Amino acid sequence: MSAIGMIAGGLLNVALVLLAAPLAQGILRKITARIQSRQGPPLLQPYFDLLKLLGKEDIESGEVPGMQRFAACLSLATILAVACLVPMGFFAPMSGAGDIILLIYLLTFCGICTLLAGLAAGSTYSLVGISREMMGMIALEPLFAIALVVGALHTGSLRLDTVLQGSAYNAEGFPWSGILMLGVMLLSFQAFVQRVPFDIAEAETELMEGPLMEYSGPKLALFKYAQMAKLIVYSALFVTLFVPWGSELRFPVGWLFFWLKLSGLVLLVTVVAATHARYRIDQALRFFAGLMGVAFVALILASYGH
Amino acid sequence: MIAREMFEQFKQRFGPRIQRADLPSDSRLFVYIDPLSVRHVCQEIFRELDARYVASIGLDDRPYSGKFLVAHNFAFDKDHLFCGVLAPLPAESPLLDSISDVVPAASWAEREMRDLVGIEPVGHRYLKRLVLPDGWPEGNHPLRKDVPWNSVPAEFDPAREFQFDDPPENCTVVPFGPFHPTLDEPAHFRLYVEGEMVRGCEYRGFMVHRGIEKLAESVMSYNDIPMLAERICGICGCVHNVAYVQAVEEAAALQAPARAEYVRTIMLELERLHSHLLWVGLACHIVGFDTLFMQSFRIREPIMWMAEKISGNRKTYALCVVGGVRWNITSEIAAEMRQVLDKLESEWRPVVAAVSRDKNIQRRTRGVGVADKELVKNAGLIGPVARAAGVDIDCRRDHPYAAYSRLDFDVITAEGGDVWGRLLVRMKEVFESIKIIRQCLEKMEEGPLQLEIKDELPVGRMGLSSVEAPRGESHHFVITGENNRPRRWRVRAPTYQNLQGVPAMIKDQQIADMTISLGSIDPCFSCTDRLETIDLRSGSVKVWSQEELLQLTRKEGVEK
Numbered sequence: 001m002s003a004i005g006m007i008a009g010g011l012l013n014v015a016l017v018l019l020a021a022p023l024a025q026g027i028l029r030k031i032t033a034r035i036q037s038r039q040g041p042p043l044l045q046p047y048f049d050l051l052k053l054l055g056k057e058d059i060e061s062g063e064v065p066g067m068q069r070f071a072a073c074l075s076l077a078t079i080l081a082v083a084c085l086v087p088m089g090f091f092a093p094m095s096g097a098g099d100i101i102l103l104i105y106l107l108t109f110c111g112i113c114t115l116l117a118g119l120a121a122g123s124t125y126s127l128v129g130i131s132r133e134m135m136g137m138i139a140l141e142p143l144f145a146i147a148l149v150v151g152a153l154h155t156g157s158l159r160l161d162t163v164l165q166g167s168a169y170n171a172e173g174f175p176w177s178g179i180l181m182l183g184v185m186l187l188s189f190q191a192f193v194q195r196v197p198f199d200i201a202e203a204e205t206e207l208m209e210g211p212l213m214e215y216s217g218p219k220l221a222l223f224k225y226a227q228m229a230k231l232i233v234y235s236a237l238f239v240t241l242f243v244p245w246g247s248e249l250r251f252p253v254g255w256l257f258f259w260l261k262l263s264g265l266v267l268l269v270t271v272v273a274a275t276h277a278r279y280r281i282d283q284a285l286r287f288f289a290g291l292m293g294v295a296f297v298a299l300i301l302a303s304y305g306h
Numbered sequence: 307m308i309a310r311e312m313f314e315q316f317k318q319r320f321g322p323r324i325q326r327a328d329l330p331s332d333s334r335l336f337v338y339i340d341p342l343s344v345r346h347v348c349q350e351i352f353r354e355l356d357a358r359y360v361a362s363i364g365l366d367d368r369p370y371s372g373k374f375l376v377a378h379n380f381a382f383d384k385d386h387l388f389c390g391v392l393a394p395l396p397a398e399s400p401l402l403d404s405i406s407d408v409v410p411a412a413s414w415a416e417r418e419m420r421d422l423v424g425i426e427p428v429g430h431r432y433l434k435r436l437v438l439p440d441g442w443p444e445g446n447h448p449l450r451k452d453v454p455w456n457s458v459p460a461e462f463d464p465a466r467e468f469q470f471d472d473p474p475e476n477c478t479v480v481p482f483g484p485f486h487p488t489l490d491e492p493a494h495f496r497l498y499v500e501g502e503m504v505r506g507c508e509y510r511g512f513m514v515h516r517g518i519e520k521l522a523e524s525v526m527s528y529n530d531i532p533m534l535a536e537r538i539c540g541i542c543g544c545v546h547n548v549a550y551v552q553a554v555e556e557a558a559a560l561q562a563p564a565r566a567e568y569v570r571t572i573m574l575e576l577e578r579l580h581s582h583l584l585w586v587g588l589a590c591h592i593v594g595f596d597t598l599f600m601q602s603f604r605i606r607e608p609i610m611w612m613a614e615k616i617s618g619n620r621k622t623y624a625l626c627v628v629g630g631v632r633w634n635i636t637s638e639i640a641a642e643m644r645q646v647l648d649k650l651e652s653e654w655r656p657v658v659a660a661v662s663r664d665k666n667i668q669r670r671t672r673g674v675g676v677a678d679k680e681l682v683k684n685a686g687l688i689g690p691v692a693r694a695a696g697v698d699i700d701c702r703r704d705h706p707y708a709a710y711s712r713l714d715f716d717v718i719t720a721e722g723g724d725v726w727g728r729l730l731v732r733m734k735e736v737f738e739s740i741k742i743i744r745q746c747l748e749k750m751e752e753g754p755l756q757l758e759i760k761d762e763l764p765v766g767r768m769g770l771s772s773v774e775a776p777r778g779e780s781h782h783f784v785i786t787g788e789n790n791r792p793r794r795w796r797v798r799a800p801t802y803q804n805l806q807g808v809p810a811m812i813k814d815q816q817i818a819d820m821t822i823s824l825g826s827i828d829p830c831f832s833c834t835d836r837l838e839t840i841d842l843r844s845g846s847v848k849v850w851s852q853e854e855l856l857q858l859t860r861k862e863g864v865e866k
Contacts, residue, residue: 036597037601124479125480132502196595196596274596274597275597277666277670278670280819281502283669
């Protein structure tokens with residue numbers, strides 16, 4: 001593919017994510033409201049919320065304002081960079097520009113932006129929040145990495161377009177490792193997209209939004225946008241890795257099929273978030289540790305070709 | 307056991323230490339004790355006779371008897387008896403041995419007494435200011451009779467700030483409050499945190515003390531005060547309204563008509579229903595389970611409409627006057643209430659079933675914020691907090707008032723003393739309240755709503771009343787006086803006791819459990835502080851410095 005084609009494809013992905021993320025959030029809020037016997041906000045409300053925040057005065061209230069602004073921009077930029085690498089119903093546009101190692105690094109980078117944000121803000125609650133974020137990250141990030149590596153082992157390639165095509169099940173014989181990783185990822189997915197019961201670092205009723213406590217206006221808008229985009233991007237990653245069926249169909253059908261599966265995942269996230277209480281950090285860590293054990297078993301199985 | 311038998315026991319134990327005694331009824335015993343023996347007597351009553359500490363009242367009785375008076379109230383719940391230990395103190399040196407080392411639950415009450423009346427608890431280990439604002443001069447005690455109710459001392463120093471204790475080593479300080487999403491009212495906990503673990507805390511509340519008691523004793527009349535009393539709390543106001551009126555009725559030996567007692571019972575139980583449903587919702591919100599928060603508020607709403615139909619208000623029912631009630635339960639309202647209760651019961655049952663099975667909520671609440679039986683005894687914890695620890699106390703059964711002695715209901719208890727236990731107790735008490743209201747509607751007979759009171763109320767009589775609020779026992783103590791108003795009225799809201807147990811409940815727990823532990827006592831700071839917030843308005847845009855803001859708030863607060 002030509003360089004221009006790659007860039008155009010990447011930009012298209014970014015535009016898609018930026019456009020669809022608030023809508024997904026809107027659907028999530030509407031369904032949550034219905035579960036809670038409420039009317040709920042209009043579907044387009046998240047767009048207006050973002051516009052409103054972006055138009056507000058940029059107040060500098062933390063310890064290192066420059067760093068705070070940087071962290072806000074970086075957090076959205078990182079997730080959009082990930083969006084360039086992940087196929088959004090077509091193929092991975094920037095496949096030649098990076099491999100899954102880059103993807104793993106970029107995913108970790110999202111968490112680092114939160115750390116940066118909390119550190120620069122410097123309030124006690126942000127510090128407690130980032131210490132939780134850090135603990136969560138250490139336990140969580142390897143899970144996605146292992147999922148990607150299992151795919152890479154099966155396909156024998158680190159190329160994005162090869163791995164991100166349901167590679168988890170490409171084992172010889174029954175895909176034991178793929179099935180195991182599917183379970184692991186399903187159980188930990190709420191944590192990757194920072195929703196209840198794993199919104200521990202932000203926990204409004206305990207830490208008052210933790211790392212984001214000192215943020216308002218445009219900076220908060222960027223963080224919120226990044227969080228919404230995260231839901232889409234992670235869901236897309238999940239779908240390409242674990243639910244590939246139907247994506248090989250011709251353009252409009254396969255593409256629509258992809259977004260249908262993605263919406264299904266968003267729906268699942270919503271229902272789980274609406275029916276659970278928040279875990280405590282130690283309980284969450286114990287839970288992640290269990291999953292990590294299973295993930296390692298999957299990794300070993302994958303390296304023996306199962 | 308009736309008061310006379312208890313008094314015989316007292317005579318054997320304490321002999322000549324008893325100066326005189328007053329037994330106005332079978333369930334009340336007031337003994338006047340030589341001040342030097344108060345500590346010993348309280349210790350025996352609390353430890354050996356196993357009484358429950360209720361409240362301490364300090365009052366300035368100098369205009370009448372030339373002395374200060376301290377009353378330590380205890381309850382013998384199994385014997386259905388309240389006992390007041392009174393000690394008259396000389397006007398020139400109001401000193402009394404502190405009982406807080408033998409009765410830890412009395413710690414706050416003694417500090418309050420020192421702040422407001424100037425009675426010095428000798429030997430109290432932690433005599434930091436509790437109630438008065440930080441700038442209030444030492445030696446000025448607003449509840450003394452020679453201090454006008456609307457005076458501001460000239461030496462008031464608005465710049466003085468509260469001095470916190472030093473945190474322990476290796477601990478960082480996490481300020482919790484005065485404003486926090488899960489605190490609905492201002493209170494400040496300074497948490498000493500090691501990593502994620504809370505190692506201790508310091509509490510500063512009473513931030514905007516309203517001086518309701520002083521106001522009542524100085525300018526209001528017997529029948530104004532019920533309306534003031536219910537403004538003590540926005541959730542359990544009716545409790546204070548009824549408790550005050552009952553205390554006055556007891557002091558004046560009045561008996562409200564039977565129908566009025568049933569109406570009081572119904573309103574109190576309606577209040578418990580809406581309060582418990584609100585609490586279950588809030589507790590779920592605190593642990594991040596917003597769906598149940600929304601659902602329990604939806605289920606609760608018809609109760610509010612019912613209250614509005616009866617009294618004209620969703621809250622603040624303005625129900626009682628001395629000797630009766632102001633609202634009637636008509637047959638139409640009774641019929642509608644039956645329907646509302648049926649619907650509530652059918653909607654609440656699945657919620658209770660779902661929560662009882664929910665592993666997720668149990669994980670966040672089991673073993674969290676534990677108050678065991680020992681803490682309940684020592685800190686004088688009450689209500690669902692005590693019942694969740696298996697301590698079977700409930701004023702409705704132990705010290706029956708209104709129509710409760712004629713009704714059949716169960717006292718719900720649980721084991722473990724943790725947040726989970728409190729959740730279970732409150733959820734199940736909803737069904738008991740429904741049962742109680744149904745019985746009231748059944749048994750209530752036509753009759754007058756108010757007693758005709760022709761004579762002035764007698765002067766200098768003591769009356770006390772405990773009403774089981776949704777959060778625990780609400781205790782009111784009244785001494786009748788001249789000019790159609792009481793000489794002294796002391797309110798001890800349930801949170802006043804329960805809050806004193808919080809530091810022990812949150813110690814060595816995760817910071818994440820702090821909010822639900824505090825939330826689980828269903829704290830009601832306004833009851834405790836008797837406070838109000840000050841509204842700040844500024845037209846032009848101006849950046850306020852901290853000092854300016856402090857100045858602004860304090861200046862406004864003083865001038866009003």
